[in-house]
Structures are given as C-alpha cells and as structure tokens.
Amino acid sequence: MYGFEAMTFNIHGGYLEAIVRGYRAGLLTAADYNNLCQCETLDDIKMHLSATEYGPYLQNEPSPLHTTTIVEKCTLKLVDEYKHMLCQATEPLSTFLEYITYGHMIDNVVLIVTGTLHERDVQELLEKCHPLGMFDSIATLAVAQNMRELYRLVLVDTPLAPYFSECITSEDLDDMNIEIMRNTLYKAYLEDFYKFCQKLGGATAEIMSDLLAFEADRRAVNITINSIGTELTRDDRRKLYSNFGLLYPYGHEELAVCEDIDQVRGVMEKYPPYQSIFSKLSYGESQMLDKAFYEEEFHYGVFFAYMRLREQEIRNLMWISECVAQNQKSRVHDSVVFIF
C-alpha cells in the first residue's frame, strides 16, 4: 500500500476497477492458445474463438475469412470495452484513459501523412487507421504540405499539440522527416504520460513509472535495432530515446553507438532485469503487465495493463492466423507471447 488509496479510490474508480478486472478474466488462456495453434484453417480459428468473448464479433463474418478481418473484429471488441470505460470514468481517470490512446493517434497521423505523400486516397487511408486513435479533423491532415501546416491546420486542436513543439519546421514532409516526427512525438508523449502519472502519485505513480520505463526502454531497443545500417546518425538516434527508463542515461549512450544486434545484446545484458529476457522482450513485458493486476489494488495501472495485454492478445491472434493461412503452423511459437 503506497498511500491511503483504499479509503478513497473506490468512490470514483471502484466500479471501473471491478469492470476491468472482469475484462481481464476474459483474456485467452493457455488452453485457448493450444486449441488455436492446432487449427487447420481460418474457419477453425473462428469456430474456436466463437467460444470466447470474441465470439459475437466474428459470428457474422462470411467465409472465406481473411487474417485482417479477424484482427479488425477483435480490435472492435477492445474499442467497445475502452469506450465503455471512458464514458463511465471521471477525472483524473478519464484523462489517464485518454493518454493510453495517444500512441495510436500518433500512428494514425503518420499513416495519413505518409499515405498522402504517396498520393493515396484519404478514404482508403482512414479505413486503415486504428479506431482508438481517431479524432474529428483527422481527414484534414491530407491538406498539409509541411509540419508547420500540419500543426497549424489540424494538430493544434488535438491532444498531440504540446508534443509538436520540437517538430515544427517548414521543411517539406519526406520519409526521413516523417520518421523523425513519429519518434519525436512518441518520445514527447511518453514523457508527458510519465509526468502525469507522477503527479497522480500513490500506487498509480509507482506502478506506472515501472511500466512506462519498460515501454521507453523497449522503444530505445527497437529504434536502435531498426536504425542499424540506415542513414540515421548517432546523434539523431540518441535524440529519439526518451529521457527516462532503466537504460537512461548510460544505456542510451551505449545503444547510440551500436552497429549490430550483438552489440545491442551486449548493452542490454549489463542490466539485470533485461539479461534473461532480451530474447523474449515481449514475454517479459506481458509478465510485468499481468503483475500490475495482482500486486496492488486501487491504482490506474490496471487499466493501462489491461489495454496492453489485450493488444498483445490481438497480435498473437494475428500471428496464429497468418501461420495457419500460410500453412506454416510449425512457426506459430516463434512469435506468440503466452500471457498466462
């Protein structure tokens, strides 16, 4: 117990904490994953999922199914649950729940801007956006020619506005600038979310600081690995890392100069929490997220943890569906992250 949350939390947050713990009980179990991994076709997967909470979302889908259809319908379930929680939440929980979706908002902004740069139809791009990251003026993004216009015409009225201060230039939008914009926005968002959680204090601050620190560290590793062999300079790479996390600041200095994955592994193995889980980074994250449900009550970390666990579950379903559709069932266990 970090504070006196037990005395006051349930006044505003008790109902929703009970709801989210109920949602958490509906996550797929090891038995469900075993059944799914043995499916021969996507229709088999649909049949197995009909016995889970995804059943109502998939039952009306006609055959032949496509893997993207399964992912879309499962995502709709997550969106419905999120919207239910958001409409029942009061401050500061409602702001906390909105923070969880800003990452998707950033992804949608980059998707629209990139697609427009490639002369794609806006409607086609809107269909590919994540539903949790939608906002009213998102279609207007297609009009902007540079980042200054992007901010002035659209983003100034969105929650992403404060994150844009480091991105505003008059340079034209090209692939490199868009990538830097994506990562700079995400860095600013994570740091802002971190500060918000610290302001909330108590158990929320303690638990969320660990979860967000892991998110920041995982992002740093992804940026490092994905930028190996590209034209991104070491200084630019360092600027994309967040200013918190277990790897900050010394781990970041070492990651910034890594030239291959073995050097990255060498850096990570100096940090005990990441020694054994570097090869299973996603599994380690799932374990941490699930712990948030068990270790403490009366904090907002359960909401963040539930959203992330559901998103991981949807990614698992996507991978299993792809392996089944491509007749590569032997590769299913390469990327499925078992939560339980």
Next chain:
Amino acid sequence: MMEDQEEKGNAENGIGRQKQVKDEYLLQFLDSLDGYLTLLDSLSSTLSQGWLELASARHAMGASRINGALLDLKVHAAATSLKVSEQDVDSMESQPCFTLCKWASSDNGERSSGEEKSLSPQLRHRNNSQLSEEKVSTRTGTPLILVDQQRQKSLSVFGVLVSPKLRSAQLSFERALETLVEIANLHTTMLSMFEQVHKELENTNG
C-alpha cells in the same frame, strides 16, 4: 565385296552418330526438365519464407505501418526491369533470353547474375544471396553500398526505421524474382530441347 563392307561400315557409323546425337538431345532435355522442377520447388520455398517474414514484420511493426495503402502511387522509375533478347541456338532458330536488371536506378545499374545464368541452362545452387551479391558487385564493380541504398529507398514507403524482418522479406522476394528469371530461361531451353528430340524422332520414323 570390300566396297560393300566399307559402305556397310560407313552406314553403321552414321547410324551410331545419329543415335549419339539423339541421346545427347534427350539427355539435355531431361537435365533441363530436372533443373526446371528443382527451381520451381526452390521458388515455392523462397516465396513461403518471404510471406512469413512479411507477416512477422507486420506483427512487429503493426498493421498500420505495413499495409498496401502505403505503397507509392506517384510515377517513378522501376527499380528492377526485365530485358528480353533473342539468342541464336542455331542458324535456323533463336530463342528468347531473359535478363534481370536489378536496382537499375542506381548509377552503374547493377546486373544480376541472371545475365550469366541466361547463357547456361545448368542449375546454379544458391548458398547465400549476400555472398552472391558480393561476387556480382566485385565482378561488375558496383559498390554494394549503392545496392543497399536502393533497397532502403524502396523500403522507405513503410518508414525509415523498419524491422529487420521486413528487410529479410525484401531479400527473399528479390531471390524469388531471380529464380523466376532462371525458370523462364530454363523453360525456353527445355522447350527447345523438346522440339529437337521431337524432330529427331520424326526423322527416325520417317
């Protein structure tokens, strides 16, 4: 009598030579058929690997970062092109020869080893695509760095910082394209050999 025996000997030698030529054509046809089937199998496994790597990249990066809606519809030069030329088999006929020009938008326009392969119907075994790339670049003098830049440029539709799985998928599909060109060349050789064998059979029966 001696003359009869000499004529009989010459006739037998002629028949023997004809049989040798027929056997040679038949062997070449069977070799090309074997190579063709082996290449088809290789293509199938390379494509399977490529599709799985693409799915793995979507799993790592997210569906919003890797999807068909991001492909570039602006008019731009093809990164890879196929050249079709006529190759003389004998004085009477010619057969098409396919050559792949990979990353042709680079300054030196690297030519793939498909060009050398198009002259020989024999199967070349691939051990390591990167190793073969190094050999090609050494032969043609095209720096590998230009090829890497062209690869990154074509992947940049999905962003600059992409998963290593997406790069692997790109290499797999590149290998598949080279294999397709090999298959096309071997197919024309196989058909040519088949016609030769067919002609010889008709001559024998006629």
